[in-house]
Amino acid sequence: MSSGFASRLLAWFERHGRHGLPWQHPRTAYRVWVSEIMLQQTRVETVVPYFTAFVDRFPDPETLADAPLDEVLHLWSGLGYYARARNLHRAARVVVERYRGELPQEPAALEALPGIGRSTAAAILAQAHDRPMAILDGNVRRVLARHRAVDGWPGQSRVQATLWGIAESLVPGSRAADYTQAMMDLGALICTRSRPACSRCPVAGDCQARLQDRVAELPAARPGRAVPTRTRWAALVRSPAGILLERRAPSGIWGGLYSLPEADEREQLVDRMTACWAGVCEQDGPPARIAHTFSHYRLDLWIVSFRLPSVPCGIMEGQAAIWYKPAFSHAVGLPAPIARFLRDQGTPHDGTNG
DNA sequence: GAGTCGTGGCG
DNA sequence: TCGCCAAGACT
Numbered sequence: 001m002s003s004g005f006a007s008r009l010l011a012w013f014e015r016h017g018r019h020g021l022p023w024q025h026p027r028t029a030y031r032v033w034v035s036e037i038m039l040q041q042t043r044v045e046t047v048v049p050y051f052t053a054f055v056d057r058f059p060d061p062e063t064l065a066d067a068p069l070d071e072v073l074h075l076w077s078g079l080g081y082y083a084r085a086r087n088l089h090r091a092a093r094v095v096v097e098r099y100r101g102e103l104p105q106e107p108a109a110l111e112a113l114p115g116i117g118r119s120t121a122a123a124i125l126a127q128a129h130d131r132p133m134a135i136l137d138g139n140v141r142r143v144l145a146r147h148r149a150v151d152g153w154p155g156q157s158r159v160q161a162t163l164w165g166i167a168e169s170l171v172p173g174s175r176a177a178d179y180t181q182a183m184m185d186l187g188a189l190i191c192t193r194s195r196p197a198c199s200r201c202p203v204a205g206d207c208q209a210r211l212q213d214r215v216a217e218l219p220a221a222r223p224g225r226a227v228p229t230r231t232r233w234a235a236l237v238r239s240p241a242g243i244l245l246e247r248r249a250p251s252g253i254w255g256g257l258y259s260l261p262e263a264d265e266r267e268q269l270v271d272r273m274t275a276c277w278a279g280v281c282e283q284d285g286p287p288a289r290i291a292h293t294f295s296h297y298r299l300d301l302w303i304v305s306f307r308l309p310s311v312p313c314g315i316m317e318g319q320a321a322i323w324y325k326p327a328f329s330h331a332v333g334l335p336a337p338i339a340r341f342l343r344d345q346g347t348p349h350d351g352t353n354g
Numbered sequence: 355g356a357g358t359c360g361t362g363g364c365g
Numbered sequence: 366t367c368g369c370c371a372a373g374a375c376t
Contacts, residue, residue, distance in 0.1 A: 035372085037372095040373045041373035043372085046363095046371095078361080083375075115373095115374070115375090117374050117375085140372090169368090184372060193364095193369090358375105359375090362370105365369095
């Protein structure tokens with residue numbers, strides 16, 4: 001029992017909450033929607049510049065629906081989880097065709113749109129329309145697991161169901177928009193993962209984790225497991241004309257973006273490069289190594305940079321391959337590790353063909 | 355239910 | 366350097 005939970009939280013929010021986030025001014029359903037999608041598994045500071053550019057170019061569902069997917073992906077590139085961009089684009093077309101450009105206000109209709117799950121639907125309805133609906137994101141999970149001393153890893157469905165129940169029971173009948181933002185602000189600013197600022201917490205008085213001195217151990221960590229390492233060799237083929245890349249499949253990792261040739265083709269590519277490698281090794285130095293950690297595995301990517309010989313070689317024959325030019329890259333976007341590599345190395349700007 | 359999907363920050 | 370994980374949803 002925690003009577004007055006929402007009242008204390010809202011009072012704290014007035015003075016200490018975040019009130020200047022871009023999607024709060026103006027707080028339309030469309031802008032809240034875009035922000036919620038971008039914020040999935042992504043920090044606020046990272047999202048802000050992407051959000052601003054995105055809604056500047058696509059100010060409403062119609063504009064977004066009319067735009068080619070390539071342009072949407074371009075504004076998303078570097079943000080990660082590109083399925084979000086594809087789903088957002090698809091959903092915008094549904095909203096225009098089926099709902100006359102207005103986001104539906106029924107939870108079920110909202111959840112039926114691609115990319116919108118239970119929590120995101122609730123967040124949109126609460127923030128844009130003040131509907132008293134509970135959300136359960138990473139912040140809320142942490143706040144509730146501590147305040148009610150909920151044991152178990154929140155990723156477990158049983159624990160998740162418990163947390164949803166608590167979340168539902170605490171939502172106030174009014175001021176749902178402020179309450180929702182307040183919960184996330186509390187989790188982000190006070191009830192942080194490490195070293196939470198309990199002395200400044202408005203609901204510390206009846207926080208069970210605090211009363212039991214278990215703040216540091218809640219919420220329970222996910223069960224550990226081994227992280228496999230995948231090592232790959234990749235070739236970054238440079239020439240005065242540009243860099244050889246190919247477009248990836250529309251789904252899967254880096255879907256719809258441009259990157260190095262895949263799998264079998266890449267193996268052949270490396271083989272064919274071997275002959276050239278010795279001659280340019282001294283000039284270009286050792287291969288650049290990019291170690292990248294994904295959610296569940298570690299990818300060691302070795303990138304070999306060298307210049308094409310003047311005579312055409314087989315790697316230019318691939319149907320899927322395209323010649324990369326700087327201007328084109330900005331129109332589509334590159335995977336961050338590769339984009340960073342190109343930025344550090346400097347991209348050729350003297351390309352004329354392709 | 356368990357994997358997958360990006361990137362960046364932090365201890 | 367390394368493991369964890371953050372405004373989750375989808376397969």
